[in-house]
Amino acid sequence: MPEGDTVWQAARRLHGALAGKVLTRSDLRVPQFATADLTGRTILDVTPRGKHLLTRIEGDLTLHSHLRMDGSWKVFEPGRRWSGGPAHQIRAILGTADRTAVGYRLPVLELLRTTDEERAVGHLGPDLLGPDWDPDKALQNLFRDPDRALGEALLDQRNLAGIGNVYKSELCFLLGVTPWLPVGALPSGLAAQLPDLAKKLLEFNRDRPARITTGRSDQHLYVYGRAPRPCLRCGTPIRVADQGDGSRERPTYWCPHCQAGPTPPPGGRRAVHQHRTTN
Template sequence: MPEGDTVWQATKRLHHALAGKVLTRTDFRVPQYATVDLTGRTVLDVTPRGKHLLTRIEGGLTLHSHLRMDGAWKVFAPGRRWTGGPAHQIRVVLGTDDRTAVGYRLPVLELLRTADEDRAVGHLGPDLLSPDWNPDQALANVLADPARPLGEALLDQRNLAGLGNVYKSELCFLLGVTPWLPTGDLPTDRATALPVLAARLLEANRDRPVRNTTGRRNPGLFVYGRAPRPCLRCGTSIRVADQGDGSRDRPTYWCPTCQSGPTPHTARP
């Protein structure tokens, strides 16, 4: 699933292509909006909220979309062939005189009143990439359930919005604890560092085409996707296991030497 930095980049492309321009074509290819026509209206802005995209349109309307696992927004110049997938995967087309934005495989697509945006995103915790990011509230949310594994708490968008499975693993490595550590067992100094590191990771990568969490010249990650290669710090083989609440298990990576805390018996090299 795309994480906050990926959504930020998609939103930036859409905003550059559409904001301040009049829609000359709209084509909704989902049954509930098949008759909707927004041509003649101006796109006001495109704003990210965690992993959600909010396209605000003249007349008090907001097009809310979420990419989840496979969704994508593509922007095309006039005459350019659309390359985001087969035509039957297109869910919406928004066109102006000089750009066309095409939404592919969007599992969430709804048109709502801008005044009602909270209906779609009001449940989200503080947004890591928002100007009103509130680190204290985010940390309080994460620590609210002391028995909950840290990795699960970080992925809960009600606690803080924008982190996904990649940054969960990388953040836990930087904190020196495993994603299975109960949040109540997180040492005070590391708890204090958590929201600072989380925001720093996303801010550093929001405009990068390739993620880099190591700070090294060659882009790369400390642990995610690296099992069973050696840890970049200590040389121990990175391990991987699924973590989840039962509704969806996610591959989770860690270094058994650099990170302290419980680990699952199902770990694999």
Template sequence: MPEGDTVWLTAQRLHTALAGQVLTRSDLRVPRFATADLTGRTVLDVTPRGKHLLTRVEGGLTLHSHLRMDGSWQVYGSGERWRGGPTHQIRAILGNAAHTAVGYRLPVLELLRTADEEQAVGHLGPDLLGPDWDADIAVCNLLADPARPLGEALLDQRNLAGIGNVYKSELAFLARVTPWLPVGELPAGITERLMITAHRLLEANKHSFDRRTTANTAAPTGGRRPGPRLHVYGREGMPCLRCGTLIRKADQGDGSRERPTYWCPRCQTGPTS
């Protein structure tokens, strides 16, 4: 599942290509909305809400989509070859005179009244990259279930919106605790600092598609020095950047889905399952 910064950047690209333009092509390839036609309507804006995308269209309509694990929106110029996947994976096409946005493998795609958007996103906690971000509310949400493992609590979009597997693992590393440590056992002040760090990291990475960085790679003379961009995520069997111990990987989940989790067994304290 993409992180909130990836969804934010996707929304910006869609907004740039579609907002303020009249749709000349509209094709929603899901049975429930296959007959819906948005051509002739102006796209008002494309707004991210956590990991959800809200494409608002003239006439009080919103196209709600969610990428989950495999979905993506690709933007193509007029006459440009589409490269996002085979035709049978296309779920939505929105086009104007200059650009075409194509949604591939979208597991969630629905057309609803803009006034009813809360039915789709009203359950979400404060959005790390949204105007509603409130670290205090996020902390209260996390601590409401003190027995819940940190990793699961961070992934629960009802607590705060925008964190996925990458930031879950990276934030636990930066806090020097394992993702399995119950939230209520975090050292004093750590939860508050985690929220500050989460917001800072997503803000810093929201313009960098597929170039996410959480490790300190700033060179003394400016710019970036070569090396890992992440502390632990995706680095199973590689040495920890802090202590040299080999990074470990295990699945973590609440029973509905297992999530790959990375940690350093020396730098991070707490249970590991």
């Protein structure tokens, strides 16, 4: 699933292509809005909100989309062949005189009043890359359920908006705790660092084509996607397991030496405690 920095990049790309221009073509290929005609209206802006995209259109209209696992928006110049997937996967077309934005495999696509945007995104916590960012509020939200596993709490967009599986794993590694550690067991010093560290990671990567959390050009990530290769710090093989109730694919990576806290047993989801201190 695209994370906050990826969605921020998509919004910037769409805004640059469409904002301030009049729609000469509109085609929303979802039953509820298939008859909506937006031609003749001006695109005002495209704004990211966590993992959501809000395309605001003249006349108090907002096209709300969410990419989830497979969705994408592609921008094409006139005469260029569309290349985001087969035609039957197209869910939205927004065209101007010199650009066409095509939305592929969008699982969420709805047209609503701009004044009603809170219906779509009002549940979200502070946005790590948004003007509403509030580190104290984000930390307060995370600690509302102190028994919840830290990794699950970080993925809950109601707490803070923009973190996905990659940043969850990388953030927990940088804090030196496993994603299965209960939020309430997080030492106060680490808890105080968490919001600013999360924001720093996303801000550092929002303008980059390749996500980097290590500061290294030869190895971009500490743990995510690296099992069973050796940890960059200690050499211990990185491990991977699913986290959550199994309703969604949540691959979670960690170093069993560098990160303290509960871990899932081999072949199981239930966390077990690991009696070890952080280096």
